[in-house]
Amino acid sequence: MSVHELKRPPIEDTAEWRVDLPKALEQLRHWAQVSPLQPALRHKRHGQWFVWRWIDVLRDVERLADGLRQQGFTEDSRLALSGAFEPDLLLLALAAQHVGGQLLTLVDTLDAESLHKALWRSRPTHAFIQGRQTQQLWLNQGQTLLNFSDLLGPVDSPQRLSRWHKGPQLWSEEGTHWQNGLRVLLEQWLTSGHALAFPESPGSARRDRREVAPSGLLLSAERLQLLAAEIESRLAPQGTWRRRLCDWAIAHPEKGLQRLIKNRVRRLLGFHNLHYIWQATRTPDAQPAPNWLAEFKRDIA
The missing domain is CATH 3.40.50.980 (Rossmann fold)
Incomplete structure (x- = not known):
């Protein structure tokens, strides 16, 4: 078996990896x-x-x-x-x-x-x-x-942070595995002027996110599905009366009792301050956001 040296392109084509931030x-x-x-x-x-x-x-x-x-x-x-x-x-x-x-x-x-x-x-x-x-x-x-x-x-x-500043908080637990992710983070952060927070490590992201209680999540499609799986694992099993109660609350949030139940679940998940989830424009094969996330999701072109 022979080993062939890779042929360099005459001009570097960095479009696949390049991040442009004009403003x-x-x-x-x-x-x-x-x-x-x-x-x-x-x-x-x-x-x-x-x-x-x-x-x-x-x-x-x-x-x-x-x-x-x-x-x-x-x-x-x-x-x-x-x-x-x-x-x-x-x-x-x-x-x-x-x-x-x-x-x-x-x-x-x-x-x-x-x-x-x-x-x-x-x-x-x-x-x-x-x-x-x-x-x-x-x-x-x-x-x-x-x-x-x-x-x-x-x-x-x-x-060192002794107390949280009351105001909008953006949250990211991503990395360069998210194509275009750095551009998204910098655009959303610098356009809004909101504070942007990060976890200590991927393993501590769930706990750290609850401490921050962000108002906005900046997530790739893959991370959104991981978050949906995390939420599912924290809710009561399907078919139980507690799960039916949760699903009933999310389906009819306009009534007092349902709204109370829904807000309690959101607080347990660390979503009590959440207003939106940034998400790239939906593709034909994309999975729909789960019920507990759908109301926050924004499709961004």
Whole structure:
């Protein structure tokens, strides 16, 4: 069996992975000016919630942009991001936009062969990777990985959150496995000016989501179905009187008793503040949202 070297395309075609954010910095500067001390990002780290204000986000983005320039990142460079969405990744994405370079997101579950092909085609000049196993795969491909702390330099740590700010809260528990997910997050966050929160890890997402009680969920189609399965597992089994009571309440929420039951179930699920779920435009083969989610779902073109 012979091994053939992959033929590089004469011109890199990065459309599959590229993230274009033409208005991101303009929107960030707007919120840093009109709401500088309001919460912009929240993330749970080592069991504690931390918060970045809008002015903190802008300052960190500017520092990271300087750090990228010191690492040779220019308008002709391409930064690849792979891993869970959280503040470090978002800030670095905005910093790359600040410098004017190209931004790419690659799935963090690629095997070695698939990753080799993707890197061969996209040819990133810089990379920021989360997860030790994924980092090792990229290192094995000869990629030099950026260190967030080195880029940011010595700055004050994010503020530890002592109490929740009353206001709209967006929530994400996604990563670069969601194609176009980073664009969706940044557009929804920077357009609305609402705080965007992230769990500490995928394993703690259910508990952390209940603590946040978000007003909006930013979910891929796959994550929506996982959430539906989670809800189903927490409700009474089908055919029981308690389940029939729940289904009756959701079907007739206009009456007092039904509304009381429905609101109690929503609180147990952490949805008592939920107003909408962002969801891409429905495709013909998409599964319908379950009853407990359908009322919140918005199809976005």
